[in-house]
Amino acid sequence: MYRHRYQFRVRYRDVDYLGVVYYSRYLEFFEAARDEMMRALGMPYSEFERNGYAMPVVEAHCVYQKSAHFDELLTIISRISAPPSARLKINYEIIRENEETVLASGYTVHAFINKAGKAVRPPHFFRQLLQARLG
Amino acid sequence: MYRHRYQFRVRYRDVDYLGVVYYSRYLEFFEAARDEMMRALGMPYSEFERNGYAMPVVEAHCVYQKSAHFDELLTIISRISAPPSARLKINYEIIRENEETVLASGYTVHAFINKAGKAVRPPHFFRQLLQARLG
Amino acid sequence: MYRHRYQFRVRYRDVDYLGVVYYSRYLEFFEAARDEMMRALGMPYSEFERNGYAMPVVEAHCVYQKSAHFDELLTIISRISAPPSARLKINYEIIRENEETVLASGYTVHAFINKAGKAVRPPHFFRQLLQARLG
Amino acid sequence: MYRHRYQFRVRYRDVDYLGVVYYSRYLEFFEAARDEMMRALGMPYSEFERNGYAMPVVEAHCVYQKSAHFDELLTIISRISAPPSARLKINYEIIRENEETVLASGYTVHAFINKAGKAVRPPHFFRQLLQARLG
Numbered sequence: 001m002y003r004h005r006y007q008f009r010v011r012y013r014d015v016d017y018l019g020v021v022y023y024s025r026y027l028e029f030f031e032a033a034r035d036e037m038m039r040a041l042g043m044p045y046s047e048f049e050r051n052g053y054a055m056p057v058v059e060a061h062c063v064y065q066k067s068a069h070f071d072e073l074l075t076i077i078s079r080i081s082a083p084p085s086a087r088l089k090i091n092y093e094i095i096r097e098n099e100e101t102v103l104a105s106g107y108t109v110h111a112f113i114n115k116a117g118k119a120v121r122p123p124h125f126f127r128q129l130l131q132a133r134l135g
Numbered sequence: 136m137y138r139h140r141y142q143f144r145v146r147y148r149d150v151d152y153l154g155v156v157y158y159s160r161y162l163e164f165f166e167a168a169r170d171e172m173m174r175a176l177g178m179p180y181s182e183f184e185r186n187g188y189a190m191p192v193v194e195a196h197c198v199y200q201k202s203a204h205f206d207e208l209l210t211i212i213s214r215i216s217a218p219p220s221a222r223l224k225i226n227y228e229i230i231r232e233n234e235e236t237v238l239a240s241g242y243t244v245h246a247f248i249n250k251a252g253k254a255v256r257p258p259h260f261f262r263q264l265l266q267a268r269l270g
Numbered sequence: 271m272y273r274h275r276y277q278f279r280v281r282y283r284d285v286d287y288l289g290v291v292y293y294s295r296y297l298e299f300f301e302a303a304r305d306e307m308m309r310a311l312g313m314p315y316s317e318f319e320r321n322g323y324a325m326p327v328v329e330a331h332c333v334y335q336k337s338a339h340f341d342e343l344l345t346i347i348s349r350i351s352a353p354p355s356a357r358l359k360i361n362y363e364i365i366r367e368n369e370e371t372v373l374a375s376g377y378t379v380h381a382f383i384n385k386a387g388k389a390v391r392p393p394h395f396f397r398q399l400l401q402a403r404l405g
Numbered sequence: 406m407y408r409h410r411y412q413f414r415v416r417y418r419d420v421d422y423l424g425v426v427y428y429s430r431y432l433e434f435f436e437a438a439r440d441e442m443m444r445a446l447g448m449p450y451s452e453f454e455r456n457g458y459a460m461p462v463v464e465a466h467c468v469y470q471k472s473a474h475f476d477e478l479l480t481i482i483s484r485i486s487a488p489p490s491a492r493l494k495i496n497y498e499i500i501r502e503n504e505e506t507v508l509a510s511g512y513t514v515h516a517f518i519n520k521a522g523k524a525v526r527p528p529h530f531f532r533q534l535l536q537a538r539l540g
Contacts, residue, residue, distance in 0.1 A: 011440060012450070013433045016282055017289045017340060023192040023243075024166075024283065027159035028418045035416060035476070045417070046476035057158040061196045070287060071440070071451035108158075146305060147315070148298045151417055152424045152475060159418065163283045170281060170341070180282070181341035205422060206305070206316035293462040293513075294436075297429035327428040331466045378428075 002080045002133040004037040007097065010072045020067040026104055027060055030092050033076035034108070037090075041129050053123050055088070055110040062106035073097050083130055084122040087111060137215045137268040139172040142232070145207045155202040161239055162195055165227050168211035169243070172225075176264050188258055190223070190245040197241035208232050218265055219257040222246060272350045272403040274307040277367070280342045290337040296374055297330055300362050303346035304378070307360075311399050323393050325358070325380040332376035343367050353400055354392040357381060407485045407538040409442040412502070415477045425472040431509055432465055435497050438481035439513070442495075446534050458528050460493070460515040467511035478502050488535055489527040492516060 008029065016022040038045045048055065068074060079091045087109050094104045112122045143164065151157040173180045183190065203209060214226045222244050229239045247257045278299065286292040308315045318325065338344060349361040357379050364374045382392045413434065421427040443450045453460065473479060484496045492514050499509045517527045 009437075009440070011433070011437050012286055013292055013294065013436055015287050017285050017287065018189060018191070019287045020191075022283055023195055024159040024162035027162065028416070031159075031418055032414075032416050035414070044476055054153060056153070056155075057199055059196075059198050060158055061194075063194050064192055071449055144302075144305070146298070146302050147421055148301055148427055148429065150422050152420050152422065154422045157418055163281070166283055167279075167281050170279070179341055206314055288459060288461070290461075293465055294429040294432035297432065301429075324423060326423070326425075327469055329466075329468050330428055331464075333464050334462055 002041075002130065004033070004040050004078045006033040006036045006076045006078065008032060008074060008076070010068055010070055010074060012070055015070045018067075019069055021069075023062070023064060026062050026064070026094070026106065027108075029074075029076060029094065030060075030062075030078075030090075030106065030108060033078045033092060034090060037078045037080075041133065043126060043129055048126070051123065051125070052115045053120070053126075054113050056113060057108050058087070058111045059109040060106065061108075062104055064104050066101060066103045068094065068103050074103070080130065080134070083127060083134055084110075084112070086119070086121065088122065137176075137265065139168070139175050139213045141168040141171045141211045141213065143167060143209060143211070145203055145205055145209060147205055150205045153202075154204060156204075158197070158199060161197050161199070161229070161241065162243075164209075164211060164229065165195075165197075165213075165225075165241065165243060168213045168227060169225060172213045172215075176268065178261060178264055183261065186258065186260070187250045188255070188261075189248050191248060192243050193222070193246045194244035195241065196243075197239055199239050201236060201238045203229065203231075203238050209238070215265065215269070218262060218269055219245075219247070221254070221256065223257065272311075272400065274303070274310050274348045276303040276306045276346045276348065278302060278344060278346070280338055280340055280344060282340055285340045288337075289339055291339075293332070293334060296332050296334070296364070296376065297378075299344075299346060299364065300330075300332075300348075300360075300376060300378060303348045303362060304360060307348045307350075311403065313396060313399055318396065321393065321395070322385045323390070323396075324383050326383060327378050328357070328381045329379035330376065331378075332374055334374050336371060336373045338364065338366075338373050344373070350400065350404070353397060353404055354380075354382070356389070356391065358392065407446075407535065409438070409445050409483045411438040411441045411481045411483065413437060413479060413481070415473055415475055415479060417475055420475045423472075424474055426474075428467070428469060431467050431469070431499070431511065432513075434479075434481060434499065435465075435467075435483075435495075435511065435513060438483045438497060439495060442483045442485075446538065448531060448534055453531070456528065456530070457520045458525070458531075459518050461518060462513050463492070463516045464514035465511065466513075467509055469509050471506060471508045473499065473501075473508050479508070485535065485539070488532060488539055489515075489517070491524070491526065493527065 284295045
C-alpha cells in the first residue's frame with residue numbers, strides 16, 4: 001500500500017454559515033492531496049499532462065463524520081492499495097494534526113485518457129512508479 | 136416518489152483546463168437543485184433554518200459519466216424515494232435539456248440537527264410536507 | 271449605454287460564517303451576469319470563443335456596501351457605456367429585487383486575444399453588435 | 406511598512422479552460438495570504454473573531470498582468486503601509502518564486518465590526534500589534 005500525508009489549513013472561503021467546511025470543498029482538498037501525492041511519487045500531475053495523459057475523476061465519494069472549522073490545520077492521508085488497471089482508486093482520510101479521530105473519509109476513482117480524450121490503459125511510466133511503491 | 140427538476144447553465148467558473156466541469160462543482164449543483172426542491176415542497180431551506188433546524192450533509196456520492204461543458208443548459212432531476220427517518224437520502228441525475236443521456240448521477244444523505252447542533256428526528260412539519268408528496 | 275439585467279439566487283455555497291456572501295463570489299456573479307449579457311447581445315461567450323477569440327479579465331473591482339444573504343433573490347444590472355477599443359469595461363450593480371439599495375457595485379476590464387493568445391482589437395462582429403445597442 | 410510573504414501552489418480547481426487561474430480565485434489567494442499575515446502578526450484571524458471582532462472586506466481590487474498556471478508555486482507579498490483608522494488597507498503582489506515579474510496585484514480594504522455587526526474602531530490590541538511592526 002502506498003500512503004501519503006498532506007497538510008493544509010482551512011480558509012474562510014471554505015466554511016459556511018454553520019462555521020464548518022462546506023461539503024464540496026472536501027473534494028477540492030482531496031485534489032490538493034492527490035496533486036502532492038503525485039509529486040511525491042515523482043510524477044507531478046502537470047508533468048503527467050505534458051506527457052499527453054489525463055486522469056479524470058469518474059467517481060467521488062465522501063463521508064462527513066466530524067466538523068472541520070476555519071483556521072484548523074488538517075492532514076489528509078491518501079492511500080493507493082492496488083496498482084491501476086483501467087481505473088485507479090485513491091482513498092482519503094482527513095484528520096486533525098496529532099489526533100486520531102477521522103473528520104471525513106472518501107475516495108476518488110480515475111480513468112486514464114490520452115490527448116484525444118480516448119480511454120487508455122495507465123501509461124507504463126506511471127504503472128512503474130506506483131509498482132515501485134506498492135512493492 | 137417525489138421528483139423535482141431544476142435547470143441551470145454551466146458557467147466559466149465551473150469548467151477546468153479540459154473544458155469540462157470540475158468535479159467538486161457537481162456537489163454545488165446538487166445543492167442548488169436541493170434548495171429549489173425544498174422551495175417547491177413549500178419549505179425553503181432558509182425557512183427551515185429559521186425554524187431552528189439544519190440538514191447537514193453526512194455523505195455525498197457522484198458518478199461522472201459524460202462531460203458537461205461551458206454554457207450548456209443542464210437539468211438536475213432530484214428524487215426522494217422514502218420518508219426521512221433519522222436520515223434523508225436525495226438522488227440526483229444531471230441531463231442535457233431534451234436529451235435522455237445521464238451526464239452524472241449521485242446522492243446526498245442528510246442528518247437533522249437543532250440549533251444546539253444536536254442530532255434530532257426530522258421536524259414534524261417537514262415529514263408532513265414530504266409525506267403529502269410521497270403519497 | 272447598453273444595460274442588461276440578470277437575476278439569480280444566493281446559494282449556501284456562497285455564504286460564509288457571518289452568513290453573508292463571501293467576497294470572491296461577487297466576481298463569479300459578475301461572470302454569470304456578463305455571460306447572460308453576451309447572450310442577450312446575440313453573441314454568447316461560448317460562440318465568441320468558437321469564433322477564435324477570448325476576452326480575459328485584466329482588471330476587477332468590487333465595493334461591498336450592504337450584505338447579501340443565503341436564499342436572497344438578487345439582480346445584477348450590467349452596463350457598457352463605451353464601445354470597446356483595445357479594452358472593454360463593464361460596470362455591475364447588485365440590488366435586491368424590487369429595492370433601490372445597491373448591495374455591491376464593481377467593474378471588470380477585458381482585453382481581447384486570439385487563439386494564439388495574442389492581444390487583438392475587438393473583433394468586427396462584436397463591435398457591430400455593441401454599436402447597434404450603444405446607438 | 407509591514408510586509409509578509411506567503412507561498413502556495415496553484416491547484417486544478419483554480420484554473421479555467423484557458424489553462425490560467427480563474428479571476429475570482431485571486432481574491433481567495435489574497436484571503437489565504439491575509440490569514441497567514443495575521444498569524445505572523447501574532448493574532449490569527451480565528452482569534453481575532455474569538456475576541457469579538459470581524460474585519461469584513463468593503464472593497465477589493467485586482468489587476469491581472471501575467472497568467473498563472475496549474476501547479477505553479479507562487480508567492481504573495483502582502484503589505485500594510487499605514488496603521489488602521491476606521492479602515493485597513495492591505496496591498497498584495499503575486500510573483501513566481503525566484504522571479505521579479507508581478508503576475509497580479511491588488512488590494513483589499515477592511516472595516517471593523519463587533520459581534521453585534523456594528524462598525525467600530527480597530528481594537529486596541531490589533532492597533533498595538535500593527536504599530537509594533539510599522540515602527
